[in-house]
Amino acid sequence: MNKKKSISSDIIVMGNGITSQFFSLVLSKTLGDRIKISQIDKEIKSQDYVRALSISLSTVNMCKALDIWSLIEPYCYPVKKIIVTHKGKQESKSGxxxxxxxxxxxxxxxxxxESDLRKILSQQIEKYKTIELFETEINSLDINNESxxxxxxxxxxxxxxxVAGDGRRSIVKKILGIKSxxxxxxxxxxSCLITHSKKNDNIAIExxxxxxxxxxxxxxxxxxxxxxxxxxNFMNNLNQLDRNKLLEEVQMQTRDYIGKISKIENIGFFDLNFSIIRRLIDTRVAFIGxxxxxxHPLAGQGTNIGLRDVAYLSENIIDSIKYGLDFSNKNVLQVYERKRMPDIVTSAMTFDAINRLYSNNIQAIEPLKDFAINFVSKIPxxxxxxxxxGAGTKRTMSKLIQGIPIS
Ligand SMILES: Cc1cc2nc3c(=O)[nH]c(=O)nc-3n(C[C@H](O)[C@H](O)[C@H](O)COP(=O)(O)OP(=O)(O)OC[C@H]3O[C@@H](n4cnc5c(N)ncnc54)[C@H](O)[C@@H]3O)c2cc1C
Incomplete structure (x- = not known):
């Protein structure tokens, strides 16, 4: 029988998704040899196309603070204008x-x-011998006074x-019995990529x-x-269609915004749920992402909110190390929880409310849908x-989110 290997580090980072990768990078870039990280994922994924991500200014600033924006920017498409509308309103001035x-x-x-972003992050992480990546499935977790x-x-x-960044079905959350x-x-x-005849002029349409x-x-x-x-139900039916039929359906929904669609590729279907953890921390544990x-993905904010978790948690940990304090101390983790929860709850509830208001056929609230859009439209x-x-920069006073490197 093979003997198990013992691995000791300062921090175990669960998951190798974007939030976990950013977390390890911020710590290693700032602390160098002073921090050793074991990063664990049950499945180290290929770098193939996943889907496109909208990254907000808060994330851009963080990349600038980490000095990696110049590597990322060439792969980015700027959104210069956003048009928000609702069913059947594109010809009318109202709504x-x-x-x-x-x-x-x-x-x-x-x-x-997303895969371009991941590739760049992985290349950055590879530079640090202090981050060790493990592909293994965990089966137990024990927390005591020491470790x-x-x-x-x-x-x-x-x-x-x-630091648990192991996604929405987090095993850490499950083992610890923390409810959401x-x-x-x-x-x-x-989610898919489409090729079309009209120039989009860097405009995003919702x-x-x-x-x-x-x-x-x-x-x-x-x-x-x-x-x-x-x-x-509806999406399941779309999922059964062949590519040409799916293209026709998508063409119908995109109307004339982007002209004739000639290609549809990188098709993925994702079930959606709403979830907020009841507490962001536990003894010797902090959750991110x-x-x-x-x-809800309607505002394209999931990753951006997760990276704001990363900014606050890493800054707290770095500060406590600087002042010679124990970074796993409950007080340090509580500061993280206190600072992050308001942004998480407000963001999640806002997207939920928008989805509820618009994703329905209730005739009685049709005027309200128009009213909400027109109301915002009239007040600069x-x-x-x-x-x-949307930019996320006013939501936190974190240095990283303001684009300021931490040292
Ligand atoms: C359709 C759609 C569109 C979206 N668009 C946007 C957008 O435009 N902008 C945006 O900001 N966000 C968007 N999001 C949200 C975004 O994709 C997520 O918020 C983001 O991927 C979360 O990253 P994460 O690293 O926290 O988790 P994940 O990406 O879920 O990573 C978790 C990692 O943990 C690993 N893991 C899981 N279980 C275990 C285990 N037991 N042991 C070890 N490792 C484990 C997984 O393998 C994975 O690598 C979108 C989401 C959807 C569904």
Whole structure:
């Protein structure tokens, strides 16, 4: 029988998704040899196309602070304008909202292929010998006064702290029995890449259909990434269609915004749910990203919110190390929880409310749908604050989110 290998580090990072990768990178870039990280994923994924991600200014600033924005920017498509509308309103002047997607001189969001972002992050992480990546499935977790212990069939890991970034079905959350406030949206999102005849002019379109929102996001002049949410039933039917029929369906929904669609590729279907963890921390454990919250993709904010978790948690840990304190101490973790929860709850509930308002066929609230859009449209200050909300920079005072390197 093979003997299990014992691995000791300062922090165990569960998951190798984007939030976990950013977390390990921030710590290693700032602390160098002073921090040793064991990063565990049950399945190290290939770097193939996953889907396009909208990254907001808060994420861009973080990349700038980490000095990796120059590597990422060439793969990004800027969103210069956002048009929000709802069913059947594109010909009418009412029920259309246009945002100039800038904050001061800065573009407030960009679209990037998730796998390009992951490739760059992986290359950065590889530079650090202090981050060791393990592909293994864990089967137990034990927390005591001295340390946090995790076991798999091959390894026994020990550390001071576990940072759980292991996604919405987090095993850490499950083993510790930490509950979430959650509900199923009974919605599935179709994500795909389309090639079309009209230039998109770097404009993102969000059309709130009665069946669910459809977002068309610029991905080069004649390509757009599409995220279309609808009932599970409806999307299941779409999933059964052959490519040409699916293209026809998508063409019908995108109307004339982007002209004739000639190609549809990278098709993926994702079930949607709402979830907020009841507590972001436990003894020697902190949750980040989708392990802590899963939000509706209508605003393209899931990753961005997760990276704001990363910013606060890493800054707290770095500060405590600087001052010679124990970074796994409950007080340090409580500060993280206190600072993050308001943003998480407000963001998740806002997207939930928008989805509820628009994704239905209730005739009585049709005027309200128009009213909401027209109301925002008439008040420039309100429009500006919507762009700021999307950019995420006003939501936290974290240095990284403001683009300031931490040392
Ligand atoms: C259709 C759709 C469109 C979206 N568009 C956007 C967008 O435009 N912008 C945006 O900001 N967000 C968007 N999101 C949200 C975004 O994709 C997620 O918020 C983000 O991927 C979460 O990253 P994460 O690293 O926290 O979790 P994940 O990406 O889920 O990573 C978790 C990792 O943990 C690993 N793991 C799981 N279980 C275990 C285990 N037992 N042991 C070890 N490892 C484990 C997994 O293998 C995985 O690598 C979208 C989501 C959907 C569904």
């Amino acid at each position: 259309i909202l246009e945002f100039n997607n800038h904050i001061d001189q800065n573009i407030a969001s960009y679209i990037i292929n 946090a212990l995790i076991s798999s069939n091959q390894y026994d890991f020990s550390s001071k702290l576990i 406030i959650s509900w199923d949206y009974d919605q599935t999102a179709l 059309n709130f259909l009665n069946t669910g929102p459809i977002a068309i996001l610029p991905f080069g002049d004649y390509q757009s990434s599409l995220v279309w949410s609808g009932t599970k 989708d392990a802590a919250h899963s939000v 200050k309100l429009k500006k604050s919507f762009v700021e909300e």
